[in-house]
Amino acid sequence: MKPQYRFALAFPLLIALLTGCSTRGTPSGPSAATGASADQADVAATLALDPSYVDDEVSQSPDQTTLQATATTARARTANPATAVRPLTFWRQIRNVERTFEFAFADTDSTGRPTRCVVTVHKHITGSFNLLVSDDVPEGSPPSAHVIHKPLVDNAVRRVLLRRVRVDGPDFERSAWRVVATSGVRITSRDAQSHIASLRIQSGALDTTITEPLAFFRLRQIVQLDPTAYVTLTATTLRNDDVTLLYLADRRVPFHNNGDNTYSITFRVPDADGLHHVGVNALSNGTLYDDVAPYDSQSWIEPFIVHPLLIAADTPTE
Numbered sequence: 001m002k003p004q005y006r007f008a009l010a011f012p013l014l015i016a017l018l019t020g021c022s023t024r025g026t027p028s029g030p031s032a033a034t035g036a037s038a039d040q041a042d043v044a045a046t047l048a049l050d051p052s053y054v055d056d057e058v059s060q061s062p063d064q065t066t067l068q069a070t071a072t073t074a075r076a077r078t079a080n081p082a083t084a085v086r087p088l089t090f091w092r093q094i095r096n097v098e099r100t101f102e103f104a105f106a107d108t109d110s111t112g113r114p115t116r117c118v119v120t121v122h123k124h125i126t127g128s129f130n131l132l133v134s135d136d137v138p139e140g141s142p143p144s145a146h147v148i149h150k151p152l153v154d155n156a157v158r159r160v161l162l163r164r165v166r167v168d169g170p171d172f173e174r175s176a177w178r179v180v181a182t183s184g185v186r187i188t189s190r191d192a193q194s195h196i197a198s199l200r201i202q203s204g205a206l207d208t209t210i211t212e213p214l215a216f217f218r219l220r221q222i223v224q225l226d227p228t229a230y231v232t233l234t235a236t237t238l239r240n241d242d243v244t245l246l247y248l249a250d251r252r253v254p255f256h257n258n259g260d261n262t263y264s265i266t267f268r269v270p271d272a273d274g275l276h277h278v279g280v281n282a283l284s285n286g287t288l289y290d291d292v293a294p295y296d297s298q299s300w301i302e303p304f305i306v307h308p309l310l311i312a313a314d315t316p317t318e
Helices: 032-048 071-079 285-289
Strands: 004-009 086-108 114-134 145-168 173-189 196-203 206-210 230-237 243-248 251-254 262-268 274-283 297-306
Touching (some): 032 086, 032 114, 032 173, 086 145, 086 285, 114 173, 196 274, 196 297, 230 243, 230 274, 243 262, 274 285
Antiparallel strands (some): 004 086, 086 114, 114 145, 196 230, 243 251, 243 274, 274 297
C-alpha cells in the first residue's frame, strides 16, 4: 500500500511541515490519520536536520555569468540577423518559489506502520532571465548596452528515500526515520526544447556517467570526491549550439563546446566536509543570442560528498 500525502508550501522550507500544514488524500485504516500525520512529521523533522537533501545550494543563485564572443555567437547572428543580439552578461532573478511535497509511504510492518517513505519535492520557480546586451553604436561612440528581460518559469523535481529503523538508547528503544538515498535535481523550463542526455564525471580513478538525474543514490554510493581534486565534467545534449554552464555554489562558468553535442569543463573540489552539489545547465542558443526567442533551459544538479564517512556513518543499509 502506497498512499501519497501532499503539502503545498511556500517559504520557509520545512518549518511549515513541522507546524502542522493540512494534507490532501485519504489515509486508510482505523487510526491511519493519526499514524500518517505522526510519520509525516517525523519524516519532515529528519529532513529538517539537513536541508541539503531537499534543497541544493546552486540552482537559484542570482550570480551573473560573463560571455565572450565565440563561433556560436556568429552562427546565431547569421541564422537570424534581424533579432540577433550580443550578450555581455546574464543572470536569473527569482521572484517566487512554490514547493509541494509528496509523501509515499510503503512496506508496512506487523503493527501496520510504514517502514519506507519516498518524498518527492516539486518546486515551481518564477522570475526573469536577464540579458545585458551590447548596442550597435557608430564608430568612435562610447559603448552602450541595455537589458532584455525574458519571463522565467522553471519546474524542479527531486526525490529522497527514507527508512524507519530501530534506535537503541541506554534506557529506551524507539523507531526513527533515516535518509538512505537522494536523487539529483532536474529543473526544466516551461515548453523547453533543451535536453541533457547524460553527464560524465571523471576524477582520478572515478569515471561514471549519469543518464537519469532522478535515480536514487544510496548515501554510501553518492559520488565521492577528494578535497581539492580536479574533476572533469562532460555533458551531452541534443544540439551542438547550446550554451552549457557549470553550476557550483560560488560560480557560473561556461563549458567548452566540443562541436559534437558534448560540452566539457574541469573544476576543483572544495576542501569542505559534507554533501555538496554540482550542476550543468543547458540553454538554447536563442535564449542568449535572440532577443525574441523564449527562455529555454534544462539543468541537472547532482550531489557529491567530500569526506564521505562523516555523512554515511549512521546510514542504514538497504
